[in-house]
Amino acid sequence: MNFLEAAMQPGSVDFLYNIAIIVIKILVVFGVIMLHVAYATYFERKTIGHMQVRLGPMRVGPHGLLQPIADGIKLFFKEDIIPAQSDKPVFFVAPVISLVAALTSLAVIPFFDGFVIADINVGLLFVLAMSSLGSYGIILAGWSSNSKYSFLGGLRSAAQIISYEIAMGLSLVGVMMLSGSMNLTEIVKAQEHYPLGMFLFPQLIACFVYTISVIAETNRAPFDLPEAESELVAGYFVEYSGMRYGLFFIAEYTAMIIMASIGIVCFLGGWNGPFEIPYVPFAWFFLKLYLLIFVYYWIRATLPRYRYDHLMDLGWKVLIPLALLNIVVTGIVKVLL
């Protein structure tokens, strides 16, 4: 609410100062996250390469370090092909919805103590709301392309995201109950009195449910049915090319970073670590982020894809009851203690 209240009193020096600070923060966060998105692709190819006893990208720059930049330039200058029978306005707007939904959540994530663009009271709900918006980009992309494969991919993705969103939301309720707040900064501060400064141990079930739901929610392997390349070519974005395809790509990796960040804030103690690193307050946050991103890739390299009915069974019959059980247990323990 700080921003809106500040915006109510225009003309003052404080008002302009606040706006300037917010704009600078937005530019810094955007720049840093875009760089992370670019190098997340490099990190993924290298990790999976080495796990499969290959080298991964090696050609562009030393050890292929410039590969993401080369990929970016390639995508930017590729021809933009639009299917003739597609619904053009929806086709254009779908990747933008995906990207906006992913990037907006960055506003509420506290990277270190005091550094957050919008310190709102309902931060956790805001992230859930934006992640549910992401499914629109996917469904609309699948529908507007006017292609069987994209449409199937879009429908699968919608069903998957709706199912796993419930489990994800419920798994975070335990965290809200323990910290008594939905503000992400407050949640991190509430964890300081718990073992290792984390909610991980008191909320072990919730963390388990959250991790699995997040992998499904971001359409990553082994739950990547919406873009199952062996059956649906590439799922909902088959018909997209050039930078429009690039936007979907950026949205997916940003969503991964957001979900990992929420996991860090809610279960792994946010910016706090076993000891303080001087001058780099965000060091622990980013170290935890890299670890979680590695876990995503590790799971992708290890597990084969799930069958569709198994995926639905897991979501509705295992994860949701587990998350509900966690809420009941957390409530009872909180009342007793």
Add this chain to the structure above:
Amino acid sequence: MMAEGIFIYLAAAIVILSVLVITRSNPVHSMITMLVLFFHIAALYVTLNAEFLAAIQVIVYAGAILVLFLFVVLLLNLKEEMVARRYIGPWPLGVLAALGLLVVIVLSLKSFIPGPSGVFTTEVVRAETNTKVLGQILFTEYLYPFEVVSMILLVAIIGAIVLAKKRLRN
């Protein structure tokens, strides 16, 4: 001044978008307009210090209900609106009825009296945060209606399961 400006923009946008929702001939386009409409309503809640309601508005309406609408529309695969016969023949009659309703509403606005301000003023809500206040009042003063609503929802869920299972068996 700024607050009024924001309100006027939101109110105007909500009216215009509502008209757009019912005039689009392509159901998917009208869904997208409705999505934008829901975001404007959520923004209206934010200006009223009700950030919890704003988030719930987006999660429930935009995130769940509208996606289900979209599902139905996509599965029906309606590319263009179906042309059906009018339900009511002469349209001036409908316009007359609508105008009459408008007159009644405008006349009744005069006798509108704002309720007495209660315990939860804007300052209290802001200090306690909207979510906490809502939870406290929902689980103390309105506990009974809350439980009744939960029961109704449970009945609806069981009804849906029974209907779906019956079709499977046949």
